[in-house]
Amino acid sequence: MIIKTLEELCQADDRTLHFTPMGLGLGVRMRPEGAAEFQQQVVAQFDLAPQVAESTRKSFEDLRTAFAHGLFCYEIFTLVNDRGLLVLEQALRDRFIAHHGGTVRFVDERNGTQHAVATGSYHELHDVVRKNPRRRLLLDGGQTIAFNGMLGDLRTWARRLGLLRGQRNRAIEQAISDLRNLAAHPAGYHLTTPVEAARTLSDLAEIINHLWGVATPGGRLYPAPHRRDVVVVAWDTAGTQLQMGLADELATAVDPAVGPTADPADPRWRAVIVRAVFRADQGIADPGLRAFDSRYEVTQYPADLLWGPGSLADAAAWTAEHQPEADECDYLDRTFVVRYDGTSLYWPMRPSVAAALPNADQNGYWYAIKADHPNEAYHHVRTRITATGCARRGPCQQCHAETLHTGHYQQVMAAISDPVPPTPSLPPDAATPWAHPRVRVIL
Numbered sequence: 001m002i003i004k005t006l007e008e009l010c011q012a013d014d015r016t017l018h019f020t021p022m023g024l025g026l027g028v029r030m031r032p033e034g035a036a037e038f039q040q041q042v043v044a045q046f047d048l049a050p051q052v053a054e055s056t057r058k059s060f061e062d063l064r065t066a067f068a069h070g071l072f073c074y075e076i077f078t079l080v081n082d083r084g085l086l087v088l089e090q091a092l093r094d095r096f097i098a099h100h101g102g103t104v105r106f107v108d109e110r111n112g113t114q115h116a117v118a119t120g121s122y123h124e125l126h127d128v129v130r131k132n133p134r135r136r137l138l139l140d141g142g143q144t145i146a147f148n149g150m151l152g153d154l155r156t157w158a159r160r161l162g163l164l165r166g167q168r169n170r171a172i173e174q175a176i177s178d179l180r181n182l183a184a185h186p187a188g189y190h191l192t193t194p195v196e197a198a199r200t201l202s203d204l205a206e207i208i209n210h211l212w213g214v215a216t217p218g219g220r221l222y223p224a225p226h227r228r229d230v231v232v233v234a235w236d237t238a239g240t241q242l243q244m245g246l247a248d249e250l251a252t253a254v255d256p257a258v259g260p261t262a263d264p265a266d267p268r269w270r271a272v273i274v275r276a277v278f279r280a281d282q283g284i285a286d287p288g289l290r291a292f293d294s295r296y297e298v299t300q301y302p303a304d305l306l307w308g309p310g311s312l313a314d315a316a317a318w319t320a321e322h323q324p325e326a327d328e329c330d331y332l333d334r335t336f337v338v339r340y341d342g343t344s345l346y347w348p349m350r351p352s353v354a355a356a357l358p359n360a361d362q363n364g365y366w367y368a369i370k371a372d373h374p375n376e377a378y379h380h381v382r383t384r385i386t387a388t389g390c391a392r393r394g395p396c397q398q399c400h401a402e403t404l405h406t407g408h409y410q411q412v413m414a415a416i417s418d419p420v421p422p423t424p425s426l427p428p429d430a431a432t433p434w435a436h437p438r439v440r441v442i443l
């Protein structure tokens, strides 16, 4: 080992200086002062909420502190990254202990007897679990799950309680778990970039905050709920023009810069009023709105038909009279139903619409799929039918979907009846000329 002087230890590591706010600088590098501020700013945005257990917060804070010293020693980014992967397990352990408030209940799978285990620390609990491998963890609702105290079962527990959610997140959590196992049992040398280490800390902060019920505004994994505005979607009946804008701007003055430019009284225009994600100023308008279909789920985020279809003048009058308000929506882990009838595969529907279908539209084989977005539900079913790889039941390891139920219409609708309103009726049939084909023939 080369013994450095204090002055040499305080020299910036040339490898770190090549990482700039614009990305990896080839032939370009930052000055040490600028890099010091930049690398600290990168991790300063990953805050844990005050609700998070103190020991988890301290471990995470250590990671952020150490990250800044990657300026002097590039290898620190790898150490921070790998240690961060272990902090996920610590967070789950802390959350498990906090949830149970001192007593964890188990059921002996051989005779059904209950055992209450007082827990001071997770290590004590883990000891008891190891010595009693035939006991299952008792959940609040009376169900039990296998529980060996390790990371995999902690994740299963957290998902059962909704502390971890989302189908894409499931894949990301699995990837983090795999990396954690690799970091805990390394098979060889590896070096992580500051960008990768920062991504790990970012994901970690989102997951940990969600474990304690806190969403991340603008987050990648557990974002705060998306605002849904009241939007008018209007198209000319010739199918050549489509306009979208906030509905209240339609009701007052129609501003060519933000809303439909058509005359509200022009009968050639058809319109619907929907509640949908539409923040054009932030560039997050739902990309599926252009293809809006009241019967099938074509938008990326939930979009509800409020009125229509009808003329722009009537849309303006309805909006002025009812003044519908914006709300917020969550899109993770939604339930979709997909119909497969012979060779026809239908686009996903929401359960409340499917529940109102007339008998003639109930034929075929039905799938209830849990997914974050409808296209993911569709492609999971399509792959089930046409190829191999996607799981027949349960969480799919090949894609971001989970098969909840399959069978005839009545069977599937009965199995998912909980979220369906008791007396649903079909929404008015409204679709833009650019709507998806509702059904495709697949072979």
Ligand SMILES: [Zn+2]
Binding pocket: 379, 380, 383, 389, 390, 391, 396, 397, 398, 399, 400, 401
């Ligand atoms: Zn799949």
